[in-house]
Amino acid sequence: EVQLVQSGAEEKKPGESLKISCKGSGYIFTSYWIGWVRQMPGKGLEWLGIIFPGDSETRYSPSFQGQVTMSVDKSISTAYVQWSSLRASDTAMYYCARQGFYGDHEADYWGQGTLVTVSS
């Protein structure tokens, strides 16, 4: 069974750093892209970017380029997204998703989400 399990909720202060994770299982982790999606409170879905675990190639949305950094540790089938200096506007639910299984960019399996709250 394909599963993406994300790390737990985080509460941080503005200016702090953060790294959240997404562990894949039940499939060949290095063969499919992992994408990250943000949902701010009361808002829609926004795509941050994707990373290919096989070679760590990354593609960022222009809206998030320079704002987040994606990485992967394929030895433990885990993808990460990190912030070096959080802002209150980073408060959101963040989802990871497997993308490209059917050959395009569709996201067929999703993690349960990680709630990030940034407040002073």
Added chain:
Amino acid sequence: QSVLTQPPSVSAAPGQKVTISCSGTSSNIGNNYVSWYQHLPGTAPKLLIYDNNKRPSGIPDRFSGSKSGTSATLGITGLQTGDEADYYCGTWDSSLSAYVFGTGTKVTVL
């Protein structure tokens, strides 16, 4: 703001049909495959349709997708209370080199 436009809400009685439109441009829908997602509050989004009109295993045929030019449509027949959710279209945008989601549509079962 999203480059794909959806109606904010649609509604119908149980058993009826709803359609949700997703309008884009030649940079996205016009030249790329469209997917559709169902998102119930507090849960992970679920893929309903990929490649414009294909259903993953386990998705009932009450859900259907189509595309024409720079627009796509999701249809839901035999509406059930469990279908109350937010629905998003998604596709690659070749100009942005990014995956984009629609603005989202809330489906209400009357």
